[in-house]
Amino acid sequence: MYIKIYLAVTIILFGLSPIGHCIPQNFGGNLFGATFVPRKIANDFTDELIATSLWKGNKLPGDWKRIPSIDQDNILRLTVSPVVFGSHPSSVYANYEGQELRSISIMYLDSEEFIRKKTSNNVDTKLIGLKKEFRKNYTEISSKIEEQLYKTFKSRPSDAYVGNTKFLRNYYNDYQIRDLTIRLCLKEDNSISLIILRSKNVTKSYLSTEVKALKKNERRKKLEKNVLITNNGDRNIIDIPIFQQGRRPYCAVNTLGMATYYLGLRMSTDALAAGARFRYMDSAKGSKMLDLYRAAAEESEATLQRGRSFDFKRAQKYLEKGLPIIVWRRFSFYRDQLHSAAAKGAKLPAPTKEDRGQWPISKDDPGHASVITGFNKDTGEVIFMESWGENARNKRMLANELEATSYATFYFKI
Secondary structure, three states: OOOOOOOOOHHHHHOOOOOOOOOHHHHOOOOOOOOOOOEEEEEEOHHHHOOOOHHHOOOOOOOEEEEOOOOOOEEEEEOEEEEEOOEOOOEEEEEEEOOEEEEEEEEEEEHHHHHHHHHOOOOOOOHHHHHHHHHHHHHHHHHHHHHHHHHHHOOOOEEEEEOOOOOOOEEEEEEEEOOEEEEEEEEOOOEEEEEEEEHHHOOOOOEOHHHHOOOHHHHHHHHHOOEEEOOOOEEEEOOOOOOOOOOOOOHHHHHHHHHHHHHOEOOOHHHHHHHOOOOOOOOOOOOOHHHHHHHHHHHOOOEEEEEOOOOHHHHHHHHOOOOOEEEEEEOOHHHHHHHHHHHOOOOOOOOOHHHHOOOOOOOOOOEEEEEEEEEEOOOOEEEEEOOOOHHHOOEEEEHHHHHHHEEEEEEEEO
C-alpha cells in the first residue's frame, strides 16, 4: 500500500534493485531482527569457514546470534566482521536445517545498505558522489575477493546459475574445494556476495527440495490438507508465512513472496523486488510487476491465471484446494479498521447504500495487495491477510466489497 517514506532517494541512485539479489535461495524469505552492526576484527575466518570439520558438525568459529526466520530453520548471524577471502563482509549468515549446516552466506557490499549509511545523517548528499564512491568500493572489494579466491583454489571458476526463468535467474562464479562449492555473485552497481554450501546441495531451481520431490497429485493433496474447516463454516488455508514489508512499498511483492513460499518457492522478497526492477523506496513506479508474477509462478512450477475484479464463486474453487489468491485492490484506512475488528469477532456492517458509499472504488484511492486465504460461503465473507505482521492475519471482508474494490486478481494452479 502507499506509505509516505522519509527517504525518497536510495535505489534510484544506481537505477537498480534492492538488497541481496544473489542470496535468496539460501534463506527463502525475510530475516527479522538482524539489526545489529557486526564489529570489525582483524582475524581471518576464511580457513575456518571452509574447514572439513565445520561441515561435519563442529562448532562455528566466533560468536553468532540467532535471527528469527519465517520457518523452522535456524539462521545465525556472526556478531563480528572478520576477514573472509581477503575482505571484511558487512554480514555473515549461517543457515541450518535442523542440526545440519546447510549454507553460509556472506554479504560484502550492498547498494541499499551503502546508501542508507551515507544518507542517515545527511539526506542532501550528492548522488553523483555516492555513485562514484560505491563503484570505487565495488571495484576494490571484488578485485580483492577474486584475487584471494584464485590464490586459495588455484583455478578459475565455472559459470553457474539458479532459476528457470531469465527474469529471476541469478548468475554465479563457482569454485570447488573438496565437497564444497563457493559461489561468488557480482552484481555491478548493486552487490557483492558469496555463498558456501555442499556441492550436493547445489541446485538450479528455487523450488524447495521437498516440493520438488513430490509428484503433481501428491503436491495437490498436501495443499488441500492445509485447509482448516471450522464449525462456523470458515474454510481457511493455514501455514502461509508473513513477509513484513516494513516501510517499503512492497505489498505486491511481499504478498507474492508469501503465497509462493507457501507453494514451495525459496526466494526472498528482496530478490523478487530486484526481479521486478524496483527503483524507488516510496513507489513501485517503473517496476515490471506482472512479469514478476508470471516468473515467480513458473519458478514455483505453478500456473498463474489473472482476472480483473475478484470473483467470489471462482475463488472458492481455488481456496478449497489450498491455493491462495492475491488481490490488488483499492484501500481505505477506515474500511481496514472494520476488517481488522471482524478478525476479532466484530460483525461487518450490512452492505447498505450508505455503507457502499464508503467503499474505496475511485482510482484516486491508494492501491494495495492482499492474500486471500479463505472464505465463509454462508456469511458471504472472504478471509485475508496482509504483509504487516502476525496481527494482520484472518481479516474479514464481505465478498461483494472485495469484488467492487479490486482491480486485479491472481489465481495459482498446480
